[in-house]
Amino acid sequence: MSAIPTVTLNDGTWFPELGLGTYNLRGEEGIAAMTAAIDSGYRLLDTAVNYENEREVGEAVRRSGAGRDALRVTSKIPGRHHGRTEAVDSIKGSLDALGLDRIDLQLIHWPNPSVGKYVDTWRGMIDAREQGLVRSIGVSNFTEAMITELIEETGVVPVVNQVELHPYFPQGALRSFHAMHGIRTESWSPLARRSELLTEQLLTELATVYEVTPTQIVLRWHTQLGSTPIPKSADPDRQRENADVFGFRLTDEQVDAISALERGRLWDGDPLTHEEM
Numbered sequence: 510m511s512a513i514p515t516v517t518l519n520d521g522t523w524f525p526e527l528g529l530g531t532y533n534l535r536g537e538e539g540i541a542a543m544t545a546a547i548d549s550g551y552r553l554l555d556t557a558v559n560y561e562n563e564r565e566v567g568e569a570v571r572r573s574g575a576g577r578d579a580l581r582v583t584s585k586i587p588g589r590h591h592g593r594t595e596a597v598d599s600i601k602g603s604l605d606a607l608g609l610d611r612i613d614l615q616l617i618h619w620p621n622p623s624v625g626k627y628v629d630t631w632r633g634m635i636d637a638r639e640q641g642l643v644r645s646i647g648v649s650n651f652t653e654a655m656i657t658e659l660i661e662e663t664g665v666v667p668v669v670n671q672v673e674l675h676p677y678f679p680q681g682a683l684r685s686f687h688a689m690h691g692i693r694t695e696s697w698s699p700l701a702r703r704s705e706l707l708t709e710q711l712l713t714e715l716a717t718v719y720e721v722t723p724t725q726i727v728l729r730w731h732t733q734l735g736s737t738p739i740p741k742s743a744d745p746d747r748q749r750e751n752a753d754v755f756g757f758r759l760t761d762e763q764v765d766a767i768s769a770l771e772r773g774r775l776w777d778g779d780p781l782t783h784e785e786m
């Protein structure tokens with residue numbers, strides 16, 4: 510497997526074109542899964558306070574042979590920690606749990622619009638960046654209007670917006686908005702949580718053409734859209750399969766055909782109405 514390529518974010522830092530989701534990877538088994546991923550070439554680990562596995566992520570970073578500076582660790586501020594000072598305290602809590610002295614990319618996990626504190630939370634993230642607690646700051650599950658509000662209120666553009674994105678929900682309009690502002694798109698549930706997506710005829714046919722798996726076709730589609738997918742797998746073989754997607758290239762027509770599988774969100778994760786604390 511060749512190395513996972515990187516891109517440069519709008520604050521000048523590097524960011525992998527593909528990473529590892531860690532939702533539900535916990536305990537010794539979780540640490541072993543994450544360490545295996547790093548040892549096979551993953552350089553981006555995606556966690557959150559609400560995954561209750563920051564300790565395991567930090568342990569995997571320490572146990573792996575990659576070295577801290579070769580890795581990018583993302584964490585996320587939960588809804589119950591929204592607010593300017595609360596955000597800084599939340600990040601300090603994450604650093605304690607991770608056992609690390611900085612977080613590479615900090616995100617606001619969900620905007621929780623009815624609470625009305627995401628702009629204050631963003632100000633706290635800017636404070637944390639100035640204090641050197643985090644290197645880069647971004648958001649997750651933010652709409653175009655919410656990001657515009659952050660930029661107008663603070664002048665600081667998020668480096669990343671991590672959103673639901675897979676062939677059933679390709680997020681065309683939001684991706685265009687990100688591109689206009691130099692925001693990197695990051696895809697959560699990039700495999701649609703292994704739903705019936707992976708047996709779609711188009712994907713199995715393309716897999717035959719390129720002599721890869723349907724999963725690899727989907728992940729290559731993400732990277733060609735200019736989004737960083739973070740597939741979760743606990744299994745080292747599937748982790749290697751998921752990261753080994755840079756040795757072939759889909760045509761533009763094939764990318765468009767996969768995007769045409771669009772049918773909607775996996776569950777009711779609309780950030781205008783879905784809120785998580």
Ligand SMILES: NC(=O)C1=CN([C@@H]2O[C@H](COP(=O)(O)OP(=O)(O)OC[C@H]3O[C@@H](n4cnc5c(N)ncnc54)[C@H](OP(=O)(O)O)[C@@H]3O)[C@@H](O)[C@H]2O)C=CC1
Pocket residue numbers: 529530531532533555556618649650671672696697698699700701702703724739740741742743744747748750751
């Ligand atoms: N910001 C947000 O609000 C959200 C962020 N996320 C992040 O995104 C990450 C990924 O999303 P997630 O919801 O986990 O879903 P994914 O789309 O990554 O799917 C994960 C599922 O696919 C299976 N799988 C992985 N690789 C393969 C393969 N090659 N062949 C067959 N099955 C495979 C996994 O099983 P197995 O482990 O057995 O391989 C698991 O059941 C999360 O872990 C989390 O970090 C997720 C949801 C919301």
Ligand SMILES: O=C(O)C(=O)[C@@H](O)[C@H](O)C(=O)CO
Pocket residue numbers: 532557785
């Ligand atoms: O995985 C995440 O980051 C989430 O936000 C999850 O809680 C997600 O919302 C979910 O799995 C809900 O079923």
